[in-house]
Amino acid sequence: MLRTKKWRFAILAILPTLAIFAWVRMFPIWETLRLSLHRWDILSRDKPFIGLENFRELFQDQLFLNALVNTTIIAFGVLFVTIPAALVIAALIYHRTRSRFAGFYETTVFIPHIVSLVPAAMAWKWIFDANLGPLNAVLEFFGIPGQAWLFDPVLSVICIIILCSWQALGYAVLIYLVGFKNLPHTLFEAAKLDGASGIQRFFFISVPLLRPITLYVSVVTLISGFNVYAQAFVLASDSQGAPGRLVRVLVLDMLENAFRNYRVGYAASEAVILLCIVLVLTLVQFGLLREKWNR
Amino acid sequence: MADVQIRDVHKAYGEVETIKGVSVDAPDGQFVVLVGPSGCGKSTLLRMIAGLEEIDRGTISIGGRVINQVEPKNRDIAMVFQNYALYPHMTVAVNMAFSLRLARTPKAEIARRVAEAARILGLTEYLERYPKQLSGGQRQRVAMGRAIVRNPQVYLFDEPLSNLDAKLRVQMRAELKDIHARLKTTTLYVTHDQIEAMTMANTIVVMRDGIIEQAGAPLELYDHPANTFVGSFIGSPAMNLIEGHCDGQNGAIKLDGEAVLRHGVHGVPAGPVICGIRPEHLAIVDAESDGIDVVVTTLEPTGSDTLVQARLGDQIIAAQLRERITAQPGDTIRLGSAPENTHLFDAKSERRIAASD
Amino acid sequence: MSDADQKPAAETVPGLGMTARARLTNLTIDIVLFVFGILMVLPLVLLVANAFKTPQEMVAWPPTIIPADPTLDNFRSVLGETPLLRWIWTSLRFAFLSMVAIVITSSIVGYVLAKFQFRTLEVIFILILATAIVPFEVYMIPLYFQAQSLGILNSIWGLLLGYLVMSFGIFLIRQNVKHSIPDELLEAARIDGAGELWIFARIVLPLLRGPLGALAVLSFFQAWTAFAWPIIVTTSRDAYTIEVGLALFQTGFTVDLGRLSAAAAAVLVPSVTIFVILRRNFVQGIASTGVKE
Numbered sequence: 001m002l003r004t005k006k007w008r009f010a011i012l013a014i015l016p017t018l019a020i021f022a023w024v025r026m027f028p029i030w031e032t033l034r035l036s037l038h039r040w041d042i043l044s045r046d047k048p049f050i051g052l053e054n055f056r057e058l059f060q061d062q063l064f065l066n067a068l069v070n071t072t073i074i075a076f077g078v079l080f081v082t083i084p085a086a087l088v089i090a091a092l093i094y095h096r097t098r099s100r101f102a103g104f105y106e107t108t109v110f111i112p113h114i115v116s117l118v119p120a121a122m123a124w125k126w127i128f129d130a131n132l133g134p135l136n137a138v139l140e141f142f143g144i145p146g147q148a149w150l151f152d153p154v155l156s157v158i159c160i161i162i163l164c165s166w167q168a169l170g171y172a173v174l175i176y177l178v179g180f181k182n183l184p185h186t187l188f189e190a191a192k193l194d195g196a197s198g199i200q201r202f203f204f205i206s207v208p209l210l211r212p213i214t215l216y217v218s219v220v221t222l223i224s225g226f227n228v229y230a231q232a233f234v235l236a237s238d239s240q241g242a243p244g245r246l247v248r249v250l251v252l253d254m255l256e257n258a259f260r261n262y263r264v265g266y267a268a269s270e271a272v273i274l275l276c277i278v279l280v281l282t283l284v285q286f287g288l289l290r291e292k293w294n295r
Numbered sequence: 296m297a298d299v300q301i302r303d304v305h306k307a308y309g310e311v312e313t314i315k316g317v318s319v320d321a322p323d324g325q326f327v328v329l330v331g332p333s334g335c336g337k338s339t340l341l342r343m344i345a346g347l348e349e350i351d352r353g354t355i356s357i358g359g360r361v362i363n364q365v366e367p368k369n370r371d372i373a374m375v376f377q378n379y380a381l382y383p384h385m386t387v388a389v390n391m392a393f394s395l396r397l398a399r400t401p402k403a404e405i406a407r408r409v410a411e412a413a414r415i416l417g418l419t420e421y422l423e424r425y426p427k428q429l430s431g432g433q434r435q436r437v438a439m440g441r442a443i444v445r446n447p448q449v450y451l452f453d454e455p456l457s458n459l460d461a462k463l464r465v466q467m468r469a470e471l472k473d474i475h476a477r478l479k480t481t482t483l484y485v486t487h488d489q490i491e492a493m494t495m496a497n498t499i500v501v502m503r504d505g506i507i508e509q510a511g512a513p514l515e516l517y518d519h520p521a522n523t524f525v526g527s528f529i530g531s532p533a534m535n536l537i538e539g540h541c542d543g544q545n546g547a548i549k550l551d552g553e554a555v556l557r558h559g560v561h562g563v564p565a566g567p568v569i570c571g572i573r574p575e576h577l578a579i580v581d582a583e584s585d586g587i588d589v590v591v592t593t594l595e596p597t598g599s600d601t602l603v604q605a606r607l608g609d610q611i612i613a614a615q616l617r618e619r620i621t622a623q624p625g626d627t628i629r630l631g632s633a634p635e636n637t638h639l640f641d642a643k644s645e646r647r648i649a650a651s652d
Numbered sequence: 653m654s655d656a657d658q659k660p661a662a663e664t665v666p667g668l669g670m671t672a673r674a675r676l677t678n679l680t681i682d683i684v685l686f687v688f689g690i691l692m693v694l695p696l697v698l699l700v701a702n703a704f705k706t707p708q709e710m711v712a713w714p715p716t717i718i719p720a721d722p723t724l725d726n727f728r729s730v731l732g733e734t735p736l737l738r739w740i741w742t743s744l745r746f747a748f749l750s751m752v753a754i755v756i757t758s759s760i761v762g763y764v765l766a767k768f769q770f771r772t773l774e775v776i777f778i779l780i781l782a783t784a785i786v787p788f789e790v791y792m793i794p795l796y797f798q799a800q801s802l803g804i805l806n807s808i809w810g811l812l813l814g815y816l817v818m819s820f821g822i823f824l825i826r827q828n829v830k831h832s833i834p835d836e837l838l839e840a841a842r843i844d845g846a847g848e849l850w851i852f853a854r855i856v857l858p859l860l861r862g863p864l865g866a867l868a869v870l871s872f873f874q875a876w877t878a879f880a881w882p883i884i885v886t887t888s889r890d891a892y893t894i895e896v897g898l899a900l901f902q903t904g905f906t907v908d909l910g911r912l913s914a915a916a917a918a919v920l921v922p923s924v925t926i927f928v929i930l931r932r933n934f935v936q937g938i939a940s941t942g943v944k945e
Binding site for chain 1: 710713757772798849895927939
């Protein structure tokens, strides 16, 4: 009687959300998977099943391969900048938790993570600007010739990495801070009594103990790196001014295929590749975490 | 006012049967304590009476009405939980009034009942406080008050005192007993603490592994445990259980063929038995008397008593002696007990053997 | 989590006092963090400063942080050229509706998944968990065609379609219910005669104020800063969200820096202000993303 009543409530309560969930989440995911195996050019009526043909074509598509390489470089670039920096900054902030400025440190580091992508990217676009930007002005002050940051394919990738790292840092610092606060505090005292200096405590205690957190933050950073879009869209216009064309990233390539070239099936197969990358990263994370537990 | 009858109740979670046919009678106005080690099914049984768990088989009735299919709120019961389950965002008064409000009791009536319960429990000054502003004992009282205002036919308590510290527990035990004496409402009380059971109950129901081992008045359980489990569960320190052998010819209980623990036992078949002797029933006896020779390992004089731990072979024997003794660890002493205090259990079934002297 | 109940690693031996060296170390760290913090927000500060500068001052070196001759010309001309306020209004409505939808769906489903033990619910939970790792970008193209067939492109409902539910919100609430609401509380209420809906509304929701606040803030900002979905769903200038509007506005060759900065500042200043005010909620919400089961 009670159980039946609870069951009825649970199902009725969950049903509307579940319906929405199926409608805006599960169905489109399923559609992505399905379309990736079909040729569908918006204009044509029929959508023939073509197996893995889309994927075969993708791996001969220079634009796609270029996007894949760029996105991978950006994702890993952001990772290698963000993680060490975040760990150090978090350790310093944690060390100064009792300082009256602790709130200020946390806030300033975190603000870039929450501000809207586009205005923030616009600020950086100005900084990188070849003629008006402060970056070149600073470089020239030190006698280094200014660069056309946003018009060089290699330099603009670096610019995107800087912008993305600037944004990702706050999140990583915050998660690390939670990790630091959960570390057994007696451990640090014991290490102190053992004569470990602050830097030694950081390398021999904090870093190894925070490994699960590093793993988690790394995967989150990588996944969001692979989904980079707005930053490239704003920063890297090509010489005709078309946004995002200079540094092709996966999402941009996908959207162009879908909405400019009307090749929806082809775009869906790109989405599937993006999904596979994310899945592999997630599985690696779980695999490494489990390995750690089993030791 | 009503009695509670539990008839052959069964409960299984998947393959695991946690209640294996239990029948309990709680007569009107009685204080019945369900006691047993954790996992024995006592809490499940209580939750079945409350209506929080389904009954697979058997019936539970309150005041003669079978309530298997009745919703919790219509069973006319009130329950006090171990962690009190006070609504943290409501004041004491609102917590206590909650069920009455839900039942659309008139406002004046609610106020009267809350005030009355607060008076009984000494909570009048705390009515406007929130649970987190109260001490453990006060929270416990609020939980009681929430039950009292409903004026139910049956109170159900699920380990209500186990979150309190030792001193407060003793005090609340007395208060609960006092409240029951005043209200005279049928009460079922679950605990794993046999002292709570002994001090509060009219009837104790000892459970283990989903069945009832013994039910009866506290002293009856103490004096005549039905089996070794009840024997060792009721009473503290726990009863010593010593393996022995009954000599069929002259009715002697022997240990290792040598020491004679008790003479003149009749009606007990020859063979292995278990002797149960409570530590407080052991005393030092002289060499001629029946008894066991044990080697003292530790002595703990408490002033009123001397607690002795001693070895008999590889078994530890505990004794609570009234007198102060001169023996030292390593010394051998002889302990014996009166025949009526030496309980005999069948070695295989562990059930009590009724011996006639 | 408050800072006060967490002892930091340093200075934990009371009564011993700090050595001069330790004090010097702390001072150095403070300076490093201070400079670093300033550098982190400097791009934004300069952007806002630029918004108030005249064209002459804009190109001056070194850049000034407080404009010598502040002007509102940039704002005036942006407002004349673009429907900036309309974009902001669209974004506000979109973010607000998305927040409402996410808070409602997450709280109900999170509670049910936390406190009701049924096989079916376990399956549903696993389903939600499995789809949670799929990034939005992966399925937004089919979702676009769903919006198209409903005829809600270029409308707030089209925007909303992608932001009605949030798997993370469901997990957040489920975790909080599991940890902070004991079963006995609900059972006591059931014995007291409360119905299931009543229990949810009067006992569960009031006790979830903290996490619900965090979720509200997170979901609002998630929609407010959304980019990829709005840019494909909205194609007419009047329907843009502020993010899309800005991104497309800044690609114009004729637009000068002052007006760009003014437009960007108009978006940045309110959202940073709100963040600083709601910082605690944010931190609580974001921090809980890292706390895995």
